Amino acid sequence: xxxxxxxxAFVTILILSVLSFALDVGVVLPTNVEPRWVQxxxxxxxxxxSTDYSVEILFSQGSPAKERENVEALIAKGIKVxxxxxxxxxxxxASAQLAKKNGVYVISYDRLIMNTxxxxxxxxxxSVEVGRAMGRFLVxxxxxxxxxxxxxxxxxxxxDNNSFLFFQGAWEILQPKIADGTFKIVNSNxxxxxxxxxxxxxxxxxxxxxxxxxxxxxxxxxxxxxxxLTRAKKSDKGTVYILTPNDGTARAIADAFxxxxxxxxxxxxxxxAEKASIQYILDGKQSMTVFKDVRLLVKDAINLAKxxxxxxxPQTTATYFNNVKDVPAIQSEIQVITKENVKEVLIDSGYYxxxxxxx
Ligand code: BGC
Numbered sequence: 001x002x003x004x005x006x007x008x009a010f011v012t013i014l015i016l017s018v019l020s021f022a023l024d025v026g027v028v029l030p031t032n033v034e035p036r037w038v039q040x041x042x043x044x045x046x047x048x049x050s051t052d053y054s055v056e057i058l059f060s061q062g063s064p065a066k067e068r069e070n071v072e073a074l075i076a077k078g079i080k081v082x083x084x085x086x087x088x089x090x091x092x093x094a095s096a097q098l099a100k101k102n103g104v105y106v107i108s109y110d111r112l113i114m115n116t117x118x119x120x121x122x123x124x125x126x127s128v129e130v131g132r133a134m135g136r137f138l139v140x141x142x143x144x145x146x147x148x149x150x151x152x153x154x155x156x157x158x159x160d161n162n163s164f165l166f167f168q169g170a171w172e173i174l175q176p177k178i179a180d181g182t183f184k185i186v187n188s189n190x191x192x193x194x195x196x197x198x199x200x201x202x203x204x205x206x207x208x209x210x211x212x213x214x215x216x217x218x219x220x221x222x223x224x225x226x227x228x229l230t231r232a233k234k235s236d237k238g239t240v241y242i243l244t245p246n247d248g249t250a251r252a253i254a255d256a257f258x259x260x261x262x263x264x265x266x267x268x269x270x271x272x273a274e275k276a277s278i279q280y281i282l283d284g285k286q287s288m289t290v291f292k293d294v295r296l297l298v299k300d301a302i303n304l305a306k307x308x309x310x311x312x313x314p315q316t317t318a319t320y321f322n323n324v325k326d327v328p329a330i331q332s333e334i335q336v337i338t339k340e341n342v343k344e345v346l347i348d349s350g351y352y353x354x355x356x357x358x359x
Pocket of ligand 1 (some may be wrong): 036110111156162216247273
């Protein structure tokens with residue numbers, strides 16, 4: 001055998017072994033501090049048991065720098081599809097562009113990456129509807145004919161496009177009831193200034209969200225609620241209505257309101273159907289949550305990735321504008337959970353087991 005033949009054989013084997021170890025799909029999730037994203041990881045792992053594709057899941061620990069590092073590591077491992085839930089919607093644009101430049105398809109997962117045309121697809125829940133469901137819940141709890149019911153507003157992080165979508169949906173429902181005096185906003189003079197305006201611009205929403213943001217952080221949320229309660233007049237307590245953007249912040253904010261002697265009764269929203277919040281709902285400490293069945297999102301993301309790798313053209317059901325392009329999206333429905341339907345929706349469907357909770 002000639003040396004040349006041996007060399008060619010060696011290189012061929014090397015290439016083949018690199019290719020066979022190459023990763024197919026990389027998944028990057030924002031943090032494993034919040035149960036929501038640990039839930040997504042678990043559901044990804046369960047769904048992947050039945051596929052032949054190789055997948056790696058990494059967390060970015062709430063840091064755009066770590067997120068970028070994760071994306072670079074996955075690209076180096078040869079991924080063909082990147083499924084990414086950005087920590088910061090704008091900062092992640094550069095990672096998406098890098099992936100695109102390396103021939104990788106980019107799927108924005110749950111949160112939209114903004115300001116770039118490097119996002120190919122978006123899998124998401126109907127986030128505006130999440131906000132509407134929260135708004136509707138609060139409106140339904142008001143005694144008909146009463147006025148000046150104290151309304152406390154809280155929102156997610158400004159760096160997350162979803163915070164705007166949730167707020168937009170909630171505002172759509174709450175605003176007419178603020179304008180007609182049913183609710184009185186306690187903790188945002190920017191929202192108060194805009195109370196007669198139905199459709200807010202992104203800048204207007206940003207002004208309000210800046211005042212009421214929890215930054216998706218439990219401690220920030222609790223501190224903010226405590227400060228709001230310290231400043232609030234006694235007449236802004238009694239029975240109160242609290243728009244809270246997700247379960248983690250809802251538990252923190254609910255704890256603060258429960259600790260205030262002048263708050264007699266509160267209605268508070270949440271989302272994600274986290275186990276701890278389901279327990280809060282069973283215990284009467286949280287009023288509702290919006291259930292987003294993560295299994296659907298994971299299934300859509302994996303199917304999409306498979307189709308792209310097989311060169312097929314996926315069907316989409318919506319588009320979301322990210323300031324540069326209308327990103328084709330696959331959207332999943334949401335469902336409101338209260339004490340009344342928790343067993344039917346979450347236990348009987350097998351999402352959680354009965355023994356996860358104290359009934
Ligand atoms: C997600 C929520 C989550 C929140 C905080 C949002 O983008 O849609 O489900 O609770 O981020 O992590």
